[in-house]
Amino acid sequence: MHAGNVFAALMAWLVAKSQGGRIVLRIEDLDRERSKPEYIDALLHDFEALGLTWDVGPYFQHDRQEAYRAAFEQLRERDLVYPCFCTRADLHAASAPHRGEKPVYPGTCRALTNKERSIRAQNRTPAQRLVVPDEVVSFVDQIQGPYEQNLAYECGDFLVQRSDGAFAYQLAVVVDDAEQGVNSVVRGVDLLCSTPQQIYLQRLLGLSQPAYAHIPLLVAEKDRRLSKRDKDASLDAMLARFKTPEGIIGHLAGLTGLASTCDPITPEQLLDTFDLTRLSSIFEDLIQISWQEGYSVLGE
Incomplete structure (x- = not known):
């Protein structure tokens, strides 16, 4: 995982838990060549270490053909x-x-x-x-x-x-969301343009439509996404820099406006002040947040 993955997972966790919902963990391993068991094990360990626990799953797409x-x-x-x-x-x-x-x-x-x-x-x-x-x-x-x-x-x-x-x-x-009871999808704004296609498929197949919330992207610098190549944004690098999982969560919360400071904090503690209705104003016109420099990049 890197900082962008952690931020997306944190947001999904907060949105679900603030509404009394449950987190569904789905391993999207359609590409079997790139989906190795050791990667999946590491991912589950990372989620647990960060306090981003799940309630249902994990489900695997390779079982759903x-x-x-x-x-x-x-x-x-x-x-x-x-x-x-x-x-x-x-x-x-x-x-x-x-x-x-x-x-x-x-x-x-x-x-x-x-x-x-x-x-x-x-x-x-x-x-x-x-x-x-x-x-x-x-x-x-x-x-x-x-x-x-x-x-x-x-x-x-x-x-x-x-x-x-x-x-x-x-x-x-869309098939997985319907069968697994997903009624709230939180993901990066880069997938906003895919949503109408998914909604159209839901209508054709008679499936329910979830609520969608697309969050700003954390980027290494303007217009360059974080990836595994960005070693300074990897989870290991973040632990070395911020010392604890709470330090990572706190820095992300402060950087993105979810908290007033970057002090260490747990996801559960963030729930005390988290309000889904405030997100649109927090992220208003914001499409990117620079991980490297710690400043916001506004939409054009």
Whole structure:
């Protein structure tokens, strides 16, 4: 874990516990090559050490393939999915502007005939995309406020199954959230632009829609995310710097405005003054918080 992971986990924990809710721990290990048992064990240990305990789980996505397949078949039976043979190079070459991080899919493979699909399938295993309409999906985020996205022009048909057979994140999380009783999702603002796609899938599959709260990102410097390469933001480095788990939580709380000082504090102690309704004012216009320098970066 690094500082950004800890901040996101802390926020999710505070939002849930302040409302008498429970924390669901889900290990999102769709990418089996990158999801190693030792990483998972370390993650669980880190959560416990920081006092960010969970009430339900852990659930593992690698155990959920049949549930994802059932949802996918619902979509396919309604002719809402089609094979896509585009490579990453194809997508980048045809990309269009988008508010998020991914290019807008231009619909290259949507209109292929069955014969054209058969010919292309001889050379490349296709991914599967969901047909989206020219429709605006809107919702009110608990922190960012009103947000909307035209699926056709700001997203395009998106993946529900990868070419290697793995089900895509968008499909997996909406199925998991519904079955695991998740009614509140707290995550980084970089995933705000994915939410309309997930809401659209929820509507198609008849699933309930959680409340969403997208928090500012902790960054190493402006526009550069924290990652495992940022050694000074790793949990080990933070323990060396702040001495205790309470020191880490306190520094994050003070840096992000959850507390008035950076003094050591536990998640339970933060609950005494935590108020979900105040988050929008605390984080107003704030999209990034610099971990390196300790200052806020306002939205443009």
